[in-house]
Amino acid sequence: MKVYLAGPDVFLPKPDEMGQRKKELCKQYGLTGLFPLDNAIDPKARDASIRIFRSNEGLMEEADAIIANLTPFRGPSADTGTVYELGYMAARGKLCLGYSNDPAPYVDRVKRFGTVEPYDDHLIDAKKLTVENFSLCDNLMMIHALDRYGCRLVVPKTAPADIWLDLTSFEECVKLAAARLPTSPASS
Amino acid sequence: MKVYLAGPDVFLPKPDEMGQRKKELCKQYGLTGLFPLDNAIDPKARDASIRIFRSNEGLMEEADAIIANLTPFRGPSADTGTVYELGYMAARGKLCLGYSNDPAPYVDRVKRFGTVEPYDDHLIDAKKLTVENFSLCDNLMMIHALDRYGCRLVVPKTAPADIWLDLTSFEECVKLAAARLPTSPASS
Numbered sequence: 001m002k003v004y005l006a007g008p009d010v011f012l013p014k015p016d017e018m019g020q021r022k023k024e025l026c027k028q029y030g031l032t033g034l035f036p037l038d039n040a041i042d043p044k045a046r047d048a049s050i051r052i053f054r055s056n057e058g059l060m061e062e063a064d065a066i067i068a069n070l071t072p073f074r075g076p077s078a079d080t081g082t083v084y085e086l087g088y089m090a091a092r093g094k095l096c097l098g099y100s101n102d103p104a105p106y107v108d109r110v111k112r113f114g115t116v117e118p119y120d121d122h123l124i125d126a127k128k129l130t131v132e133n134f135s136l137c138d139n140l141m142m143i144h145a146l147d148r149y150g151c152r153l154v155v156p157k158t159a160p161a162d163i164w165l166d167l168t169s170f171e172e173c174v175k176l177a178a179a180r181l182p183t184s185p186a187s188s
Numbered sequence: 189m190k191v192y193l194a195g196p197d198v199f200l201p202k203p204d205e206m207g208q209r210k211k212e213l214c215k216q217y218g219l220t221g222l223f224p225l226d227n228a229i230d231p232k233a234r235d236a237s238i239r240i241f242r243s244n245e246g247l248m249e250e251a252d253a254i255i256a257n258l259t260p261f262r263g264p265s266a267d268t269g270t271v272y273e274l275g276y277m278a279a280r281g282k283l284c285l286g287y288s289n290d291p292a293p294y295v296d297r298v299k300r301f302g303t304v305e306p307y308d309d310h311l312i313d314a315k316k317l318t319v320e321n322f323s324l325c326d327n328l329m330m331i332h333a334l335d336r337y338g339c340r341l342v343v344p345k346t347a348p349a350d351i352w353l354d355l356t357s358f359e360e361c362v363k364l365a366a367a368r369l370p371t372s373p374a375s376s
Binding site for chain 2: 008074088113121122139140142143
């Protein structure tokens with residue numbers, strides 16, 4: 001079974017090392033991890049961004065499943081590139097798994113960036129925009145997409161010391177994937 | 189032609205008014221707008237979040253196109269629920285359009301929240317995470333999904349006075365949608 005390894009891991013200081021670690025873990029459980037940087041594209045090349053887009057889409061098409069790193073990235077929510085890919089894979093009928101190394105509910109995450117207060121029967125932020133309050137970690141579309149097309153979002157009981165390098169919850173996703181598609185015709 | 193009206197508009201102080209304005213604009217160009225709040229679901233109801241998920245998915249399936257409001261939401265990037273839906277619609281082969289009322293490149297958007305500085309041959313933020321630098325407004329997956337499955341991201345030359353209420357760029361998307369599918373079998 002081939003698994004697309006989506007996440008802001010590509011923005012880490014050593015993205016290739018992270019890709020290697022994730023692929024090693026996949027291998028231990030009989031899966032093949034596909035990492036966005038597998039198709040090395042020079043970011044300085046002409047049309048690099050389009051080539052990266054096409055490459056990632058190709059890897060997603062090749063994969064049977066996605067494991068999305070939905071740890072909050074530059075704000076209270078997950079990385080948008082990763083979220084786009086989760087939506088894409090859900091609509092393609094692929095097995096969808098995801099984890100967040102930050103287990104905090106969305107309301108608490110928003111509070112880190114400013115005030116959240118009651119207004120009428122709901123919560124609003126400092127800009128008077130409604131704050132989703134369903135005791136979920138992030139926007140309901142992502143969270144319930146995992147419920148519907150794969151497994152419930154995997155979160156640690158408490159955030160690990162390094163939310164970008166800890167792969168405990170990622171490994172849990174790998175186990176869930178391996179258990180869900182043990183006899184997939186696409187297994188290799 | 190039915191158009192799914194995705195965006196953080198549902199989090200505005202008066203979301204129903206915004207939905208109505210968007211649907212009116214669609215109607216002026218011969219399109220039918222589907223707004224997430226059309227299926228009124230009481231947010232206090234049991235399993236409300238799952239019911240909203242299912243309802244939004246149903247509206248997306250019913251639609252021929254999506255117009256996504258990708259204006260930055262609680263950070264430098266678009267609302268994650270909207271981005272999930274864009275990925276979903278792209279993978280479903282629907283016509284994908286989007287706009288951002290903030291025309292700033294992603295690097296400039298990130299700078300609003302902290303330092304961005306050169307490191308080796310790329311840019312990093314205060315947490316040493318790479319900042320995408322392709323002169324695009326947001327993550328390349330979304331931006332190029334629009335190029336591939338619809339029309340280039342619509343942005344104003346300068347941000348309007350009210351980035352949440354101004355519908356100039358939205359209307360431009362409506363025009364583009366109306367021009368692209370004038371004889372769609374699904375037109376109504």
